Amino acid sequence: DQQVKQNSPSLSVQEGRISILNCDYTNSMFDYFLWYKKYPAEGPTFLISISSIKDKNEDGRFTVFLNKSAKHLSLHIVPSQPGDSAVYFCAARDMEYGNKLVFGAGTILRVKS
Amino acid sequence: ETGVTQSPTHLIKTRGQQVTLRCSSQSGHNTVSWYQQALGQGPQFIFQYYREEENGRGNFPPRFSGLQFPNYSSELNVNALELDDSALYLCASSQGQGRNNSPLHFGNGTRLTVT
Numbered sequence: 514d515q516q517v518k519q520n521s522p523s524l525s526v527q528e529g530r531i532s533i534l535n536c537d538y539t540n541s542m543f544d545y546f547l548w549y550k551k552y553p554a555e556g557p558t559f560l561i562s563i564s565s566i567k568d569k570n571e572d573g574r575f576t577v578f579l580n581k582s583a584k585h586l587s588l589h590i591v592p593s594q595p596g597d598s599a600v601y602f603c604a605a606r607d608m609e610y611g612n613k614l615v616f617g618a619g620t621i622l623r624v625k626s
Numbered sequence: 627e628t629g630v631t632q633s634p635t636h637l638i639k640t641r642g643q644q645v646t647l648r649c650s651s652q653s654g655h656n657t658v659s660w661y662q663q664a665l666g667q668g669p670q671f672i673f674q675y676y677r678e679e680e681n682g683r684g685n686f687p688p689r690f691s692g693l694q695f696p697n698y699s700s701e702l703n704v705n706a707l708e709l710d711d712s713a714l715y716l717c718a719s720s721q722g723q724g725r726n727n728s729p730l731h732f733g734n735g736t737r738l739t740v741t
Contacts, residue, residue, distance in 0.1 A: 545727055556718075556735050559730070564727060602668050611674065611676075613659070614659075616668030618666065619668055
């Protein structure tokens with residue numbers, strides 16, 4: 514069972530525009546959500562996170578929104594840059610397992626210049 | 627500050643063999659987790675080690691085992707390799723068992739191919 518879903522396998526955006534990556538989850542025990550970025554031949558790099566008690570967290574060009582009632586979160590990147598092209602993973606922490614993260618399958622973002 | 631380092635970067639093994647993957651955690655981190663990432667999927671949790679003991683395990687069979695050493699480095703051992711074990715194996719470290727909101731920091735992984 515996929516507890517974290519990223520339904521868009523890929524997304525293509527023009528440089529300077531907004532990129533919106535979406536993620537849905539099913540487990541109400543998730544208390545902390547993270548976004549990771551991954552380049553080929555590298556491990557995932559932490560990008561931004563949000564606690565379940567908040568609905569928004571912002572860090573520079575990156576903003577994560579959490580809608581607990583809909584069990585949905587999104588990552589906004591504004592403005593998008595070609596260097597943002599990577600695979601983006603949504604992850605959720607399972608409270609019952611400490612630091613165990615449950616990942617989505619990822620979304621490939623391509624930012625065109 | 628030294629990040630998470632993993633060795634080797636690539637490995638080719640034959641079905642039925644055994645493999646050991648190694649990980650050095652980021653300085654100051656005392657918790658290590660291992661994840662398996664199959665092609666086209668997100669990383670899947672294998673297990674976590676804290677203070678040299680396994681304190682969480684995902685849906686992986688007992689032939690996946692691990693160790694954590696006093697310096698917080700870790701090993702992942704896989705016995706009786708199967709073709710489906712071919713994947714990228716990622717090690718991640720963090721401070722504490724994860725009850726605080728500290729993100730995991732990942733290494734670049736070991737690409738294992740089983741033929």
